[in-house]
Amino acid sequence: MFLKRWHEQSGGKMRDHYEKFVELSNEASRMNNFSDTGAYWLRNYESDTFKEDIEGLWQTIRPFYLQLHAYVRAKLRDHYGEDKVPKNQPIPAHLLGNMWAQTWGNIDDLVTPYPGKTSIDVTPEMLKQGYTPKKMFEMSEEFFTSMGLLPTPPEFWSGSIIEKLAGKEMVCHASAWDFCNGKDFRIKQCTKVTMEDFNVVHHEMGHIQYFLQYKNLPLVYRDGANSGFHEAVGDSLALSVQTLKHLKEIGLLDKSTPQDHEATINYLLATALKKIAFFPFAYIMDKWRWDVFDGSVKSTDYNGHWWKLREKYQGIRSPVTRSENDFDPGAKYHIAANVEYIRYFVSFVIQFQFYKSLCMTAGQYDPHNRSQPLHECDFYRNKEAGAKLRAMLAMGASRPWPEAMRAVTGQDRMDASAFREYFKPLEVWLIAKNKELGEPVGWDSDQ
Structure with missing residues (x-):
């Protein structure tokens, strides 16, 4: 109803x-x-x-x-x-x-x-360790700087709203803003201490990093190579942040936490639903x-x-x-x-292209080595991956988007195969499971 x-x-x-x-x-x-x-x-x-x-x-x-x-x-x-x-x-x-x-x-x-x-939702551990919205943003910034990318200027911290203001009516949909003066960049987000919001923080900080990298271009070129690029940057990093490897690295998961096949399928299915x-x-x-x-x-x-x-x-x-x-x-x-809205479709395709390329640059993924599945890659602290990403971000909209794509992936077109590679273990499992359940694939369109 x-x-x-x-x-x-x-x-x-x-x-x-x-x-x-x-x-x-x-x-x-x-x-x-x-x-x-x-x-x-x-x-x-x-x-x-x-x-x-x-x-x-x-x-x-x-x-x-x-x-x-x-x-x-x-x-x-x-x-x-x-x-x-x-x-x-x-x-x-x-x-x-x-x-x-x-x-x-x-x-x-x-x-x-x-x-x-075991769930990979580390929200309880974040609360246990006393995480705050500010700490979540500081850790996101550290992810970028660990790759050799730019820190946020003081104006970001003084001008951003990262928690809901008490007694104020606010539009809480997270957003990032470029005030076009080369130093004032802000985020507005009613951040809660959850793993989901931790990923959103990285998405929004991806916009800020893009702003920072092209801030010296003429104003007309201060934008993403196309609308999907701006949405994809932070999400490609969030794919790295949500891996068990990264969560162990930053102390939100015990290093002894196993990653067996069943846990992998749970993780990939939860990601696929989104x-x-x-x-x-x-x-x-x-x-x-x-x-x-x-x-x-x-x-x-x-x-x-x-x-x-x-x-x-x-x-x-x-x-x-x-x-x-x-x-x-x-x-x-x-x-x-x-x-x-097609920008979001584009971003969901190319974020996996970016992620795959950065993983390969960081030596974290080899398409011919099954012991290094794509969904387990974390390029945190890798300067080579950071340099490749920076080359693309610094172009802004000054070059056609295929050139920007080539700078980070070596390709000049959008390609959904990286998406399929990321989820390959889940797709194989789903095919077998649907056969086991006797579930038909597809639907009749006769109504």
């Missing part, structure tokens, strides 16, 4: 306004010599084949997604029953633990393969808008097209009947605020 009311009150009330907005937004785009708003957004990616490129990346990722989807559906059926989660059908969206079913981490307790294994589950949602957010802006979809089919895409790509369905009186896309902030 809560999900239904949210969609009615947030999305439903803006439907007529959105139709008028599309008209005005497209008019503004045409005044800037673009055919429509979708084309205007895509200028940042400097590719005439960008839409096809994204579809190709999704097709690389899709086989793994289908295996995860099948396994999660089977576990949800065990919990809720065949009548609620039938075989061969899309999963009801409200069972996936998130308002928009965009990530599935909140159902980790229902789908964890080996519940008895990463792989997000890909199709991130894709359809803008695929829907590209179709709306270029006129392929008329206002009479706004909601129908939304749910067609969600079923086709995500394999989910609405738990209640929807009609064109509803406007479910509008229940997501980025639709209402007109924030392009």
